[in-house]
Amino acid sequence: MSSGTDPLHTFAGEAADLLDAYEAALMALEEDPADPQEHVASAFRSLHTIKGSGTMLGLDSLASFAHRLENYFSALREGEVSLTREVVSQGLQAKDTLQALLQATIAEEDADLGTIAAEGEALLSFFEGQLSGSRVAEAAAGTPAPEAAGEAANAGNGGDGGAAEGTQTTYRITYRPSRETFNRGLRPLQLIKELGELGQCTPMGFTGEIPPLREMEPTACYVRWIFLLTTTASRADVETVFIFLDEESQLTVDVIDSPELLEEEHEYARLGEILVERGEIAPGELTEVLSERTRLGQLLVDRGLVDPEVVQSALKEQQVVRESRRRTIQTESQSTIKVRTDRLDQLINLVGEFVSLQAALSLRAAISQDGEITGLSEQLDRLVSDLRDLSMELHMVPIELLFRPFRRLVRDTGEELGKEVDLTIEGAETELDKNLVDLLKDPLMHIVRNAIDHGIESAVEREAAGKSRRGEIRLTARYSGTFVTIEVADNGRGLNEERILAKARERGLIGSETERLSQEEIVSLIMQPGFSTAEEVSDLSGRGVGMDVVARNIEGLGGAVAVESQFGEGTRIRIRVPLTLAIVEGLLCKVGEGYYLVNLAYIEECVDTQSLSRAGGETFEFRGRVLPLMDLRRFFGSDSNGSGSNGQGQVIVVSLEERRLGLVVDELLENFQSVIKPLGKLLQNTEGISGVVFLGDGTPALMLDVDSLVRRRT
């Protein structure tokens, strides 16, 4: 079996998501303690599901840890214990332990599992210490206590709405007709028929109370029923079926399964729990019988506590609900499936190759001037374009995935440094290529750690500076055309330009003539290789990776980093990355004998050099502004054909944020989509080039690094 369908790996993925949700719930609890119910329920559900699925897969250490932790959250949900900051801290550590247990389980490191579980005992002791002694004993034994079963019964009875429109609910209808039912003309079989019209009805009739012939009153009703009805009908609709019952008849309608309950509990109740819930046996009787190691049903019958048909009906109920849940899960899994990211990457790569091939075919078709081939190529082009868009969409994820761990990071780092820091997140719904999200994690983490470590002042310092005690970090994301801009802003002490200049001089990064450097250029020096202003390397941000590495990594993704800072007020670091890494749409142009591709995302306009109004030197006038020109023929040393910088050509006006530049090329060809390939060793350090694409006939076209060209010329 491949790992793609391996239940353990599927579980690992789901458990990781559940742990994230658990952590998010804890963070939300701390941030919004006034309205805890939703977050407590969310944390509980996550643990409960991990426990349930872990048990099914035989992951005992993980399931047991989740189970014992879940007990605390169950008590928290019931208001038996109260929430403190320490509980949140310990709860977050418990998440780390669960994560470690999960990883050790996947890696099949039994020794690690034992160590982690042993270390986790201290955490569990903390939580269990918060609970009363009796609950602790039950939790450790892992046996549902009679009270717990009672709670389950209440949960079944809870709520009055029953099924929401369109959703399936399973009801347990307990119907004990009065002795006079038959004589009063009531027809139970008709009721069964009507229930059957509402949905999937499983009647379970009990004949055990029918006396022997000599003792019976032949027209009295001695039978009773439990019906399991899976339906979209509401509880009120179900009860309407029984509207004509006489007063002596008894009827209860309980919800025993619904989408909400399924979310909490994938496995349905055990036999003993069902019987207690139905009132067939007392909780104490269950506990007593459970202490014997024989099949429960047999024991209960042997002791005369219940008839065999009662046991059979409880088993039937278990089967009906489990079957219903299996169908629900199957239906859900048909509407959404999980796909491994490497498979998705593979798909994107193939689509990228397809796009390149189609672009090549399109070129060939144009050259061939064959109407039929051109028509086919155009049809294929539309299909490829749809396929590209769809596959790109599959690869986009909300940036929330990137931002979510920062709540914990900011909290823990602030606590470690004794600083009070709040994190504000904006634009978490912005979508970005999944690969970019993965690649941005480390750089962003470094920036945020830096901001807390070096940017945000201590509460005392802040108060002395007339600021609020609590510092703030804002993490925001927004679309900028085909780019996404991510900002990390803090309201800390800001960058000290004097110290930056001194350090830059000391490191030989700049000469003595610094009067010409703008404020932006000075603060940008922190991104120069080898620059560091930290007086001492701290455990947090000073990990040997500076802002220069961050900047280089972002540039490697086709993005850019900009720094703004006001001394005493704060720092803002802006990261700009393309929406996707996979396929780039560019304008193919010719410079000398070489082909070049300019990312369309940067292009504002193209103009003929003959209509250009030169503004003196290497500049030109464009829409009322004087813009710098860069003649690529000269830049790449390809003006041997005589056109030179004064020859005819085209100007591609590109922009990067507020900066614009005119790129002079010989000829504009056409739009071209392609997968960008990395440059070989010979070219990888060539300035102004970031990659290569291959045209239909295999001719390479170099991808212009517009970002570096704009920075260089402006």
Add this chain to the structure above:
Amino acid sequence: MTSVKKSGKKKILIEGELTLEELEGVREKLLGANLAGDETIDLSAVERFDLPGLQLLYALNRGQHRFEFGVNGARFGRMARFAGFTPLPGSDIEKESNSDE
């Protein structure tokens, strides 16, 4: 009109209707037959029956009686299943394709 007859030494034949209205009489006749508790109850001649009638058979089933359903096996079995009861031994057997219950 329902009749209950001894049909042989160990056999009781019920004929006619096994419905609510007739049950009192059926019970009396059965008790009057001084059943030993191990007779075979022949239900092959029952023309109509209802849920109270079925209930009476379950009462009989508490003894050691055997049931013979004849062509009625499927009809009794079908009603028992519809009501969610465990069918009586010997019922639930299709002996005639045109059973109508």
